[in-house]
Amino acid sequence: MSATETAAGVKSPPCRCLRTKNAYGTSPQSAENWLPGVHASSSYWCLLTQGPAGPDEHYVHLARCGPGRSCYDSPED
Amino acid sequence: MATTKSHPAADAANSTPKKTVKMPYGVPGYTLQDVERQVPTTEPPVLPVNADLEYIGKSPKRWDAHAKVSGSGRYTADIQLPGMLYAKFASSNVPHAKVVSIDTSAAEKVPGVKGVFVIENLLGGARLLNPSLEVSRYPIVRYAGQPIAAVAATQPHIAEEAALLVKVQYAPKPFVVDMEMARQSDAPPVFPGPANQGGSAGGGGGASDVPQTGNIHGPAVHKRGDAEQGFKDADFIVESKYTTQVQVHNALETHGVVADWKPDLLTVWASTQGTASVREELASFFKLPKSQVRVITEFMGGGFGAKFGPGNPGVVAAALSKQTGAPVRLMLDRKEEQLSVGNRPSSDQTLKIGAKKDGTLTAIQLISFGTAGCGTGAGCAGPATNLYQSASLHTEENDVFINAGPAAAFRAPGHPQGAFALEQTIDEMAEKLNMQPLEFRDKIDANPVRRVERQIIRESALWKSRNPVPNADRGPIKRGVGLSQSVWYRHIEMDSAAEVRVHRDGSVEVLSAVQDIGTGIKTVMAQILSEQFGVPPQQVSVKIGDTNYPVGPNSGGSVTTASLTPAVRDAAWQAAQKFLVSVAPALGTTPDDLVLTKGEVHSKSGHMQPIGFRRAAAKMDTSEVSAQARRVPDYDPKHYDTYGGVDVAEIEVDTEMGIIHVKRFFAVHDCGRPMNPSQVINQINGGLIQGTSYALYENRLLDPTYGLMVNANLDQYKIAGARDIPQLHVQLVESYIGQSSTDASGIGEAAGIISAAAAIGNAFYNATGVRIRSTPMTPAVVLETLSKAPQRSNA
Numbered sequence: 001m002s003a004t005e006t007a008a009g010v011k012s013p014p015c016r017c018l019r020t021k022n023a024y025g026t027s028p029q030s031a032e033n034w035l036p037g038v039h040a041s042s043s044y045w046c047l048l049t050q051g052p053a054g055p056d057e058h059y060v061h062l063a064r065c066g067p068g069r070s071c072y073d074s075p076e077d
Numbered sequence: 078m079a080t081t082k083s084h085p086a087a088d089a090a091n092s093t094p095k096k097t098v099k100m101p102y103g104v105p106g107y108t109l110q111d112v113e114r115q116v117p118t119t120e121p122p123v124l125p126v127n128a129d130l131e132y133i134g135k136s137p138k139r140w141d142a143h144a145k146v147s148g149s150g151r152y153t154a155d156i157q158l159p160g161m162l163y164a165k166f167a168s169s170n171v172p173h174a175k176v177v178s179i180d181t182s183a184a185e186k187v188p189g190v191k192g193v194f195v196i197e198n199l200l201g202g203a204r205l206l207n208p209s210l211e212v213s214r215y216p217i218v219r220y221a222g223q224p225i226a227a228v229a230a231t232q233p234h235i236a237e238e239a240a241l242l243v244k245v246q247y248a249p250k251p252f253v254v255d256m257e258m259a260r261q262s263d264a265p266p267v268f269p270g271p272a273n274q275g276g277s278a279g280g281g282g283g284a285s286d287v288p289q290t291g292n293i294h295g296p297a298v299h300k301r302g303d304a305e306q307g308f309k310d311a312d313f314i315v316e317s318k319y320t321t322q323v324q325v326h327n328a329l330e331t332h333g334v335v336a337d338w339k340p341d342l343l344t345v346w347a348s349t350q351g352t353a354s355v356r357e358e359l360a361s362f363f364k365l366p367k368s369q370v371r372v373i374t375e376f377m378g379g380g381f382g383a384k385f386g387p388g389n390p391g392v393v394a395a396a397l398s399k400q401t402g403a404p405v406r407l408m409l410d411r412k413e414e415q416l417s418v419g420n421r422p423s424s425d426q427t428l429k430i431g432a433k434k435d436g437t438l439t440a441i442q443l444i445s446f447g448t449a450g451c452g453t454g455a456g457c458a459g460p461a462t463n464l465y466q467s468a469s470l471h472t473e474e475n476d477v478f479i480n481a482g483p484a485a486a487f488r489a490p491g492h493p494q495g496a497f498a499l500e501q502t503i504d505e506m507a508e509k510l511n512m513q514p515l516e517f518r519d520k521i522d523a524n525p526v527r528r529v530e531r532q533i534i535r536e537s538a539l540w541k542s543r544n545p546v547p548n549a550d551r552g553p554i555k556r557g558v559g560l561s562q563s564v565w566y567r568h569i570e571m572d573s574a575a576e577v578r579v580h581r582d583g584s585v586e587v588l589s590a591v592q593d594i595g596t597g598i599k600t601v602m603a604q605i606l607s608e609q610f611g612v613p614p615q616q617v618s619v620k621i622g623d624t625n626y627p628v629g630p631n632s633g634g635s636v637t638t639a640s641l642t643p644a645v646r647d648a649a650w651q652a653a654q655k656f657l658v659s660v661a662p663a664l665g666t667t668p669d670d671l672v673l674t675k676g677e678v679h680s681k682s683g684h685m686q687p688i689g690f691r692r693a694a695a696k697m698d699t700s701e702v703s704a705q706a707r708r709v710p711d712y713d714p715k716h717y718d719t720y721g722g723v724d725v726a727e728i729e730v731d732t733e734m735g736i737i738h739v740k741r742f743f744a745v746h747d748c749g750r751p752m753n754p755s756q757v758i759n760q761i762n763g764g765l766i767q768g769t770s771y772a773l774y775e776n777r778l779l780d781p782t783y784g785l786m787v788n789a790n791l792d793q794y795k796i797a798g799a800r801d802i803p804q805l806h807v808q809l810v811e812s813y814i815g816q817s818s819t820d821a822s823g824i825g826e827a828a829g830i831i832s833a834a835a836a837i838g839n840a841f842y843n844a845t846g847v848r849i850r851s852t853p854m855t856p857a858v859v860l861e862t863l864s865k866a867p868q869r870s871n872a
Contacts, residue, residue, distance in 0.1 A: 057216075
């Protein structure tokens with residue numbers, strides 16, 4: 001899973017409730033960086049809503065489920 | 078999860094004592110050689126190529142064949158528990174609305190109804206970012222068929238009747254179900270907008286810096302080199318538009334679960350591609366320790382990517398079981414399956430490539446729009462990005478929101494769409510360059526295995542029978558032959574473990590939580606134990622699909638065989654060593670003196686005559702020995718491989734009726750070491766059939782007036798039937814890459830679904846001399862395509 005980037009340019013992991021086909025389990029180092037064609041084809045859903053919109057009723061996406069969002073739940077907390 | 082961190086397993090692997098081994102590398106008969114690898118000292122001996130093995134690489138009958146054909150295999154819908162209730166969703170019948178109120182009183186009064194669950198509870202603690210945009214107690218309805226509530230009753234028909242009595246008051250909103258309309262600036266917005274989310278833009282991979290304008294979410298831009306300069310440098314440029322439709326997964330078994338909530342354990346039987354994913358999400362959702370959630374998938378009727386996690390059916394069934402104190406079964410019907418649990422997004426692609434006279438690609442540019450309904454995931458640049466070498470690349474992928482069910486990952490996400498455009502464009506360029514399709518691909522495709530595959534194609538009778546010039550047949554029925562290539566990637570899931578037990582009676586068993594999604598991992602696991610212990614596969618006990626066993630990989634992205642089989646082999650090897658330790662005293666020697674091979678225990682020193690495995694097992698000093706192993710990281714993690722194939726289609730086009738008849742496919746594919754060639758070929762057969770169905774028939778139709786899907790069934794949603802299926806001839810190419818103790822990889826994604834539509838498209842051109850640029854290639858599309866062709870002649 002790639003990191004999202006805040007306005008200040010700080011890399012943060014995406015919300016722990018973001019789900020996609022590739023999110024389960026763990027993969028070898030850098031494997032996903034090597035797959036530039038896959039991420040844009042990924043479908044995302046929210047664990048809490050089980051749907052494409054998060055609890056704040058906005059869509060979920062790797063590039064959107066970052067710390068700037070009210071429902072963001074950091075996987076590192 | 079941040080990319081700057083290395084994986085702990087990789088770190089551990091780096092510090093593990095290593096030994097140097099020589100492994101087979103390349104394609105037997107073409108490029109086979111040895112490669113040196115540094116591997117952990119605990120790894121088993123290197124496996125030779127398949128020709129030198131007894132069980133691995135062979136095709137024993139499916140381990141569970143009898144259970145499948147006799148009906149004794151238990152699928153989720155077969156689970157019957159005492160006092161079990163049947164649940165049914167109450168779903169929206171409007172495509173876009175705010176739910177004002179939900180009245181469940183009438184449903185609750187129906188005799189036999191034991192529980193009603195309104196999905197507002199799924200939202201947990203909603204914290205609106207901007208309350209003025211969309212305030213709602215209940216989830217906003219964004220597509221017709223969205224689950225709103227569920228009823229649990231003693232009988233299925235009671236649940237169905239009661240679900241109809243759930244009264245929902247809607248405040249309708251404007252909606253849009255047509256992607257072209259949704260792209261307009263004045264289209265009704267599916268979402269209120271990105272709002273105050275400036276802080277979350279950016280990210281890695283193809284999803285970096287994704288803006289949103291109206292319903293257009295994108296573009297996700299990927300650049301390599303200077304495409305503008307690349308087109309200036311080109312001697313020839315080909316630019317075309319292609320469109321593909323929405324395809325629905327339609328696995329034979331629908332989504333569903335049986336949930337049994339007890340105070341100390343939630344047990345869930347699930348039709349899932351990931352027991353681990355269902356366990357993880359239910360534990361997270363209900364805030365339970367994972368140790369108190371057990372997920373079971375004994376048999377599973379397909380998923381194609383749409384069955385990860387519990388989804389709404391799993392969460393709602395578990396909640397209803399908790400509420401009612403009884404087990405609850407919730408299986409979707411076919412209509413719900415088509416509306417609410419996933420699909421393959423459409424695409425509208427403008428693809429432009431530039432090449433020099435010698436065939437060197439100077440630029441590839443893809444601008445794509447696609448709709449994943451109210452979800453995202455319509456990117457399709459995978460093939461354009463990864464299949465060919467080009468001096469420059471520029472891709473822009475856009476999701477277009479419409480009021481339709483969200484997409485889900487679907488077998489090789491984005492790739493059938495992308496290949497349909499790319500592979501036809503490559504053929505167009507080859508014609509401009511006055512090169513043959515195979516010759517041009519030899520120039521621009523660096524993958525050594527596909528080079529071998531093209532050579533096999535080149536020498537095939539089918540390819541040699543291809544029309545030397547398009548539109549060669551004189552009559553109204555025109556025959557054509559065309560090809561397409563495919564590409565997929567090596568994914569590994571490190572959460573892959575197995576336990577192997579050896580018993581004193583000589584029986585062996587293997588356990589893992591991995592699920593068999595229908596592709597045959599049980600058989601492959603049995604083969605690995607057979608190779609180690611010399612016991613025929615049918616005598617190996619395979620126990621999988623239960624989170625009580627060691628964690629198994631989720632089956633998506635073609636990861637299962639590549640991830641799990643090394644763990645199984647390592648566990649088998651370690652159990653065998655423990656077995657030798659256990660029997661050595663009784664055999665009057667030391668473990669170091671013993672070797673277990675081909676079902677016999679041998680003494681290196683000649684201390685004794687070889688003794689059969691079963692007889693030796695009777696001398697074990699305990700009743701059982703066991704070993705558990707987890708996936709070891711790939712031996713050379715810096716070296717990543719892609720997989721794929723080259724598929725040739727032979728078709729006949731009835732130019733008067735507009736009917737395409739796909740007569741045959743000749744498919745040449747690779748997937749590392751084929752562990753069970755028959756099962757690999759089965760998957761490719763399935764992919765070619767699914768791809769043919771996608772190319773010619775399948776199409777989700779939405780009514781623009783009411784926003785409803787008008788063919789949410791398997792009558793009007795046409796899927797290829799027996800008479801539509803072409804002859805299928807598959808040839809596997811063994812390809813050794815020296816990455817694990819089995820050196821196996823997956824095949825599910827690259828197995829024909831990527832390339833079938835593109836190969837049919839190229840065959841159509843070879844037959845008619847006209848490019849077909851839309852799927853499904855229905856008679857209407859075919860006739861329209863032919864009618865617009867300039868100066869078409871039957872002569």
